[in-house]
Structure formats: C-alpha cells, structure tokens
Amino acid sequence: MIYTITLNPALDRTLWINEIREDVSNRIVREESYAGGKGIDVSKVLTALGIENRALGFIAGFAGRQLVAQLIRDGTSCDFIPVSGETRINIVIHEMNTGRQIILNSSGPKIKPFELLEITDVIKRIEDPEFFSIGGSLPPGAHPEIYRKIIETARLRGARVVLDVDREALRVGIGGKPDVIKPNIHELSSLVGRKLEKRGDILEAAREINRRGVEIVLVSMGPRGILLVSDGNVYQAVPPKVEVVNTIGAGDSSVAGFIYGQVSGKSLSESLILATAAGTATTLRVGTALAQKRDVEEIAHQVELETIEEE
Ligand SMILES: Nc1ncnc2c1ncn2[C@@H]1O[C@H](COP(=O)(O)OP(=O)(O)OP(=O)(O)O)[C@@H](O)[C@H]1O
Ligand SMILES: [Mg+2]
CATH class of the missing domain: 3.40.1190.20 (Ribokinase)
Structure with missing residues (x-):
C-alpha cells in the first residue's frame, strides 16, 4: 500500500461573489470545499490514476471532519490522527465581475510534541508499506526534525520514501536519506x-x-x-x-x-x-x-x- 503524509492539511474553501463591496454584506453566490495540502494532492492524483492509497497526517475540529468527508467522497481512504484545535481553512474568493481572486491562507493548529510523535507510531504499526510520500508545510511550532524521524521510521519498515518539502524541512529531511x-x-x-x-x-x-x-x-x-x-x-x-x-x-x-x-x-x-x-x-x-x-x-x-x- 502507498501512504501519503500531510502534517498540516487544509480545507480549501472557494467562494464566488459577483462583486466585492466594502461596508455592505456581500452575498455568496456559490461555495465549495475541497481537501487540500501537498500529500493530499498526491493521494488525489494516485486515486485518479487508479492506485489505491491512504492519506495520513493530523486533523482537528469541524474543518478536519469536513476534510475527511471530502476525501472519502472522492474515493481516497485516510487515517488521520485527531488533535485539538481546528484544521486550517484556506479561503479563495472569486470576484465574478472582474475575475479577480483573493486568497487567504491560515497557518493551522499547533500540534503538541507528543501528538507529533504519534505519526511515527502509526507508521510503525503499518504492515508491509510500499511507498510513503511526504509533502507540504510543517504545522506551526513543529521542528523540521520530525521529517527526518518520519523518513527513518518509514525506511526501517522497508518502504521507499519520496520527500517533497521546502527550505529547512528539506535540508533536515534529507538527513533521513529519503x-x-x-x-x-x-x-x-x-x-x-x-x-x-x-x-x-x-x-x-x-x-x-x-x-x-x-x-x-x-x-x-x-x-x-x-x-x-x-x-x-x-x-x-x-x-x-x-x-x-x-x-x-x-x-x-x-x-x-x-x-x-x-x-x-x-x-x-x-x-x-x-x-x-x-x-x-x-x-x-x-x-x-x-x-x-x-x-x-x-x-x-x-x-x-x-x-x-x-x-
Ligand atoms: N507551464 C507548464 N507547461 C507544461 N507543463 C508544466 C508547466 N508547469 C508545470 N508543468 C508540469 O508539471 C511539472 C511540475 O511542475 P513545477 O516544476 O512547476 O513543480 P513545483 O514548482 O513543485 O509546483 P508546485 O507549485 O505544485 O509545488 C513540470 O515538470 C511539468 O511537467
Ligand atoms: Mg512543489
């Protein structure tokens, strides 16, 4: 089985508004929510290509539940660790008259150190994993060292690992030899x-x-x-x-x-x-x-x- 890991997933919420006006109540014409985050994107494309896979990571609160529901609706299985707080919601507003887009990104819930380590316990319990794909930003406060730990744990389980992260997370993650x-x-x-x-x-x-x-x-x-x-x-x-x-x-x-x-x-x-x-x-x-x-x-x-x- 292939697993994707997204430590800081998001619920992407897209709103369509005719024209954004200040100081009045703007009416939303249409709204949609999607599960987002780099590992989750990998899961979605694998599912589209007919490859069974499972999305792992952390979810929190109502937005987290909605994210899981979206994934299941689209046929991707998942096994997220529930934590306190609220999964981040990223908002995209489409102004229909002008084609203008406003994007508002939030940073996501803080994950406590002991909660963060649960992801390696989950990996240790997986029987015969084939591939892990790790991607995306770190939750606020999390040290990039967690990526190295995840990679080492996954490789000890005999799986191959793909790492797609940026900056310090990439520099530290490479130490785990993906x-x-x-x-x-x-x-x-x-x-x-x-x-x-x-x-x-x-x-x-x-x-x-x-x-x-x-x-x-x-x-x-x-x-x-x-x-x-x-x-x-x-x-x-x-x-x-x-x-x-x-x-x-x-x-x-x-x-x-x-x-x-x-x-x-x-x-x-x-x-x-x-x-x-x-x-x-x-x-x-x-x-x-x-x-x-x-x-x-x-x-x-x-x-x-x-x-x-x-x-
Ligand atoms: N303008 C383009 N035309 C054709 N193919 C493209 C274009 N942009 C991206 N691609 C395809 O997608 C692949 C990955 O894109 P890119 O190099 O932009 O990744 P990235 O910078 O990691 O993107 P992301 O923002 O998703 O992290 C490219 O190697 C190419 O195959
Ligand atoms: Mg990229």
Whole structure:
C-alpha cells in the first residue's frame, strides 16, 4: 500500500461573489470545499490514476471532519490522527465581475510534541508499506526534525520514501536519506546555497544530493519538464506545449505520476515520463483541480525523453 503524509492539511474553501463591496454584506453566490495540502494532492492524483492509497497526517475540529468527508467522497481512504484545535481553512474568493481572486491562507493548529510523535507510531504499526510520500508545510511550532524521524521510521519498515518539502524541512529531511526528492529549481538552489542556471549546474547540484544518500533527485522545471539524476542514469523529460490554465498542484501531481510508474513496475525513465505527464495534465485544469488519467496517458505519449551522458 502507498501512504501519503500531510502534517498540516487544509480545507480549501472557494467562494464566488459577483462583486466585492466594502461596508455592505456581500452575498455568496456559490461555495465549495475541497481537501487540500501537498500529500493530499498526491493521494488525489494516485486515486485518479487508479492506485489505491491512504492519506495520513493530523486533523482537528469541524474543518478536519469536513476534510475527511471530502476525501472519502472522492474515493481516497485516510487515517488521520485527531488533535485539538481546528484544521486550517484556506479561503479563495472569486470576484465574478472582474475575475479577480483573493486568497487567504491560515497557518493551522499547533500540534503538541507528543501528538507529533504519534505519526511515527502509526507508521510503525503499518504492515508491509510500499511507498510513503511526504509533502507540504510543517504545522506551526513543529521542528523540521520530525521529517527526518518520519523518513527513518518509514525506511526501517522497508518502504521507499519520496520527500517533497521546502527550505529547512528539506535540508533536515534529507538527513533521513529519503529515496527520492522532488525539488523545483528554487528549492534545489536554496538547498545547495547557490544560483542554478545552466543544466550542468542543476545536474551538479543534484549529484551533490545523491552523494548525501538520496538515490533519485527529480528536479522539476515547470514547462521545461523534469531532470532525473540518479546514481547510474540522468534523463530529462520535456512535456509538450499545452494551454496552461492553472499550475497549482503540478509538482504534487508529478510526485504521484512517478510513484504510479514505480508501483506499476515501470522503468525509471518511464516513471519519469509519467511524472512529467501528470504535472502537465494538472496544468490543464481550473483552480485546485488535478490531473485526470486520460490526460496523463495522452500527454505521456508526447513527452520527449533525453538520456544525458555525463562527461
Ligand atoms: N507551464 C507548464 N507547461 C507544461 N507543463 C508544466 C508547466 N508547469 C508545470 N508543468 C508540469 O508539471 C511539472 C511540475 O511542475 P513545477 O516544476 O512547476 O513543480 P513545483 O514548482 O513543485 O509546483 P508546485 O507549485 O505544485 O509545488 C513540470 O515538470 C511539468 O511537467
Ligand atoms: Mg512543489
């Protein structure tokens, strides 16, 4: 079974209003709620690709219950640890007359240290886990060290681990030696502490991360696709040009596409093609909507793969 971990999930609430006016009561024309967070996005795309998986993490209060209900409605199973407080609600307001968008993000409940450690107990109890995908921001007050602990625990259980986090969480998390990381160029650049411009610079930076014990580094580069740097092989997969609607969740979809390939017995380069196609498939969808299987399959045929020989 594949597990995704989102320590600070969110209930994304989207409101549609004709025109936002000050000092009067604005009428909401339509409202929708979705389960959000980077690990949860991976779960949603895996489910869309027909891969059974389970979402783990922390939920709190009424918003947490609503988040679980949304996931179940969409066919993703989950096993969250309930904590006190309230799961964060992120609000997106669409002003229909102007097309303007207002986004309000909240930081989420504080999770007590003893509650945080429960996630490793949950991992220890899982029988025969295959993959863990860890993504997203830390809850307020949580130390990035928790990611290293989670990765070590998951690897001791014999599972492979993909880590998709940013900044300090990425730097500390790498200490747990995840099998795969998926930074974008900015994240990789801040990890190695220098600007990365040419492909050779990016490759060299990824090699540095290989040497720190991470077997596969997937550097995502937006419309330029993904560079895969592993011990033996280096590939770049470039997606076709598409009419991009919205790139929210593209990186998370790439993580799901890669795992989909790996658990379906595909080679490294085929998994990379699926990762690229899944990211691009998500850019075709409005708002927070993610990749559809049909699009992933169609785009995968159009992804160009280059094998890179190193000097
Ligand atoms: N403009 C685009 N055109 C085509 N494909 C795209 C575009 N943007 C993203 N993608 C696809 O999605 C993949 C992941 O996107 P990106 O590199 O932007 O990830 P990210 O920065 O981690 O995104 P996220 O905001 O979801 O964390 C890319 O490698 C590519 O395959
Ligand atoms: Mg990302």
